[in-house]
Amino acid sequence: MRRALPRLPGPAPNFRTLLFMLGVGSIVWYAAAISLPLLLFAARRIAVERQGRARAIVIAFAIVLSMIAITSVIQYVAIYRGSPMRPGFSAYAPQAVRQNVLPWIALAGIVAVVEARRRAVHAALDRERLRAKVAEQRLIALTGQLHPHFLFNTLQGISTLIHRDPDAADEMLAKLSDLLRDLLRHRDHVLVPLGDEIRYARTYLEISQARFADRLQFRIDVAPALDQASVPLFILQPLVENALAHGIGGRARGGCVVVTARRDGERLHLEVEDDGAGLITSTTLREGIGLSNTRERLRASFGDDHGFSLGSGADRGAVARINIPFRVHEPPVASP
Amino acid sequence: MTAIRVVAVDDEPLARERVSTLVRETDGLELIGEGNNGIEALDLIARLQPDLVFIDVEMPELSGFGVIAALDDARVPAVIFITAFEQYALKAFEVGAVDYLQKPVTRQRFAAAVTRARERLARRSEDYGLTLVSSATVAERARGYRTRFVVRRGNTHHIVPADQVDWMDVADNYLSLHVGPKSHLWRGTMKQAEDELDPDRFVRIHRSAIVAVDRILTVRTHESGGHVIEIKGGVHLRSSRQYTDRVRALLR
Numbered sequence: 334m335r336r337a338l339p340r341l342p343g344p345a346p347n348f349r350t351l352l353f354m355l356g357v358g359s360i361v362w363y364a365a366a367i368s369l370p371l372l373l374f375a376a377r378r379i380a381v382e383r384q385g386r387a388r389a390i391v392i393a394f395a396i397v398l399s400m401i402a403i404t405s406v407i408q409y410v411a412i413y414r415g416s417p418m419r420p421g422f423s424a425y426a427p428q429a430v431r432q433n434v435l436p437w438i439a440l441a442g443i444v445a446v447v448e449a450r451r452r453a454v455h456a457a458l459d460r461e462r463l464r465a466k467v468a469e470q471r472l473i474a475l476t477g478q479l480h481p482h483f484l485f486n487t488l489q490g491i492s493t494l495i496h497r498d499p500d501a502a503d504e505m506l507a508k509l510s511d512l513l514r515d516l517l518r519h520r521d522h523v524l525v526p527l528g529d530e531i532r533y534a535r536t537y538l539e540i541s542q543a544r545f546a547d548r549l550q551f552r553i554d555v556a557p558a559l560d561q562a563s564v565p566l567f568i569l570q571p572l573v574e575n576a577l578a579h580g581i582g583g584r585a586r587g588g589c590v591v592v593t594a595r596r597d598g599e600r601l602h603l604e605v606e607d608d609g610a611g612l613i614t615s616t617t618l619r620e621g622i623g624l625s626n627t628r629e630r631l632r633a634s635f636g637d638d639h640g641f642s643l644g645s646g647a648d649r650g651a652v653a654r655i656n657i658p659f660r661v662h663e664p665p666v667a668s669p
Numbered sequence: 670m671t672a673i674r675v676v677a678v679d680d681e682p683l684a685r686e687r688v689s690t691l692v693r694e695t696d697g698l699e700l701i702g703e704g705n706n707g708i709e710a711l712d713l714i715a716r717l718q719p720d721l722v723f724i725d726v727e728m729p730e731l732s733g734f735g736v737i738a739a740l741d742d743a744r745v746p747a748v749i750f751i752t753a754f755e756q757y758a759l760k761a762f763e764v765g766a767v768d769y770l771q772k773p774v775t776r777q778r779f780a781a782a783v784t785r786a787r788e789r790l791a792r793r794s795e796d797y798g799l800t801l802v803s804s805a806t807v808a809e810r811a812r813g814y815r816t817r818f819v820v821r822r823g824n825t826h827h828i829v830p831a832d833q834v835d836w837m838d839v840a841d842n843y844l845s846l847h848v849g850p851k852s853h854l855w856r857g858t859m860k861q862a863e864d865e866l867d868p869d870r871f872v873r874i875h876r877s878a879i880v881a882v883d884r885i886l887t888v889r890t891h892e893s894g895g896h897v898i899e900i901k902g903g904v905h906l907r908s909s910r911q912y913t914d915r916v917r918a919l920l921r
Contacts, residue, residue, distance in 0.1 A: 482727055485753030485772040490683035492773035496690060546682040578729055 360411060361404045361436045368400065372440070376448040397441050404437070405429035470523055470633050471566070479516060480574065483537075484509075490544050505543050511536050519566050523634070526662040527594060527601075528560030534569045534592055541577055548587025549577070555594040562594070562601050563662035565634045569603060571627055572653040576607035579651065588650070601659040608650035624653070631657065672697055673790065676713045678704035678736070679725040679751065684772065688723050688751065691779045698783065707731025711739055711819065711826040719746050721786050723770075726752040726760075730828060731819065732812065734764065737805035739819040739826070745798035747786050760811070764804040765797070815865035818846055820853040829853050831866060835884045835900055839877040849902065872915050874898060874908035888916060 375396060379389045406422075408429050413419040487509055494502035515533050519525055531553060538551045569592065576590045591606045624643070631639040640656040675692050677700065679685035685703060692700045698721075702713040707728055714722065714736075726733035733750055750769040767789045768782040789797075818829045834846045843854040844862055855862075863873050873879045874896075884900045891897050896908040896916050908916050 482753045486681050486684050489687055489753075489772040489774065490681070493683050493687040493690070497686070544681045544683050548682070 360408050361433050364400070364404045364407065365436060365440050369440070369444075372396070372444050373447065376444050377451070393441065393445075397437050400437050401430055401433045404433045408432075466633060467523060470630055471520065479512065483541075483574070486544055487540055494543075501543070505540060508536050508540050512540070522566050524563045524662065525566050526560060527555070527562040527564050530564055530567070530569050531555050531560070531592070531594070533567070534573050537570060537573060538577075538590065538592075545587065550587070550589040551591065552589070553592045555592070556596075559594050559596060559601070561662050562596070563660045564601070564603070564657065565630050568627065568630065568655065569605065571624060572603075572605035572655075575624060575653065576605050576609070576651070579607065579609045596659050599659050600656050603655040603657075604652055606646050606650060606652040608646060627655075631655065672699040673721050673786070674699050674701045674717070674719045675721045675723065676700075676702040676704065676710070676717060676719040676746075677723045678707075678710040678713070678728075678733075679723075680706050680728040681725075684725070687774055688770075688779075691774065691776065692723070695780070695783055697787075707733070707736045708819070708826050708828060710736045711821070712824060714740065714744075714746060715821070715824040715826070718744060720790055721747045721749065721767075723749050723751055726750050727754065731817065732809065734760075734805045734809040734812070735817075735819070737764070737801060738809045739821075740798075740802055742798040742802040745801050747789050748801065749782050749786060760808045764808045765801045810865055814867040815862075818853070818855045818857075820846070820855050829855070832870070832881075834881060835902065836878060836880040836904065836906065837862065838875075838879075847904075872919055874906060874912050874916055876909065876911070878906055878908075880906065882919060885919070888919070 376393075379392055405426060409422055409425050413425075487505065491502050491505050491509070494505060512533065515529065515536075519529070535553055538549070538553075542549045542551065573590065573592065588608045591604075593602075593604045593606075595602050628641055631641055635657055638658055640654065642654050644652055644654065646652045675698050677685055677688045677692060679688065682705070689700055689703055692698045701719055702717050704710040704713050707730060710722070710724060710731075713719070724733040724736060731739075733752075737745070737748055748766045750766050751772065751774065752769060753772045767786045770778055770782055816831050818831065818834070819826055820829055829846055829848060833848050835848065837844050837846045837855075839845070839859060840854060842856070844857055844859065846853045846855050859873070859877060859879065862879055863871075866879070870882055871879050872882055880898060880900055885898055886901060887899045889897045889899075891907070894910045895913060898906045898908055898916070900906065
């Protein structure tokens, strides 16, 4: 058997009596609940950095005022709609505004706190992201260096020379040490003076020259005045490695690599050219991991304010060209 | 006892010299040739038919695996791979090499590898060549899409870069690689070429034809249900109905 539900006494309430039962004074809270997401969204859109503090305050104030006005109107309509005792709105308004000011200001306060907190978390995240990006850049720069292939072939070369020409073995060992020292010295840097980059490239090429016996020639053409230009760490070396791999490797007659840097107004131009097989025959090989890293790292340091291209050389071979803004290198401030 | 005839190949002369010196210093080994790259290796192996080859895995153009994969399996020497990378060293074992040596090569390690080579040469199994060639093919394939073909004319080999090939078709037991007005015979099958080439750049249009996608000029529907494909140089090729889907995918 099912028990019948007890009936409510009296006539069924219509909408208006329901409103009264719930309390007309609470209209402000209903309005607040409904508009809260909108208010939070609005708070998010007010960018203090872009619009200035004064303007942001004016906007917030305007929103609070209009919410007070809107609630007052709703209250007025809800209470007096169709009522014969209806006072004029201007007579009712001061009372309604008095009732609504406090709740809306309190609400604005809550929204402000929530938004401030969100922004703080956001800013912390941004900082973290930036830090991670810098660390990643460094990692990319370092992992792009001293390919195991280079390292172990150099060691094998030294092992050869030890038996045949101990002095030459010494020299190659010293150069490899220079390279490793530079690598360790710079592992915490993102930008370095061009002079350091050139020195690294020169040592790398000298070692390669020994590895490839007489098959490699190279030239470095950089005005000493550019030594202090600021460049991303190890920006040249992957290009040099690429030129070696495709310009020299596998070719019985060998080849030549030319590294140049020049300043043109506010731009710094870097070029690495080889006279190898060029772009046509081995397109799939030419843009390896090293070069996509280069592209990524240039973007991280200079945004769109850089150029990077791989083209055909003067008569054969390929040339990698980079142009970046010319800036004088500032030594990083030593951390305490 | 006749000496074991050895060929050493590395693209870096200084690195190769270490191996060559060790070969010369070892009794019972005779250095009969040295190569600077994969193609020279193939020429030397075809011409001199050595018993044992020391070969660097990581060489530009044609890797050590690529060299072995291009060998005629009836005449495969014992192979010792030399590598700077651990990852290749492990693969070298998988491909049935006698041994592998890591750079820098020590005298001791070299001697151990030579001992293994002697044992291998003394009791050489029938299918040794086939195993080595086919597993080198697999190892080479694992390194990425095929970017070159090694073609042989007598005892000389040369490379036909895959991106120079306009189209290819079957010619007896070979594939005919068409490069402009010239063509080269490559020992391989349609299936192998299809599997090994980058599918974004080459498409099989017929049981016996593959074309380079960027050489295609026009594609017309034929009343038979297939297509007629015109490629640069005025060549018209029929595509059969079976391969229509692939041609359609191209048009999209």
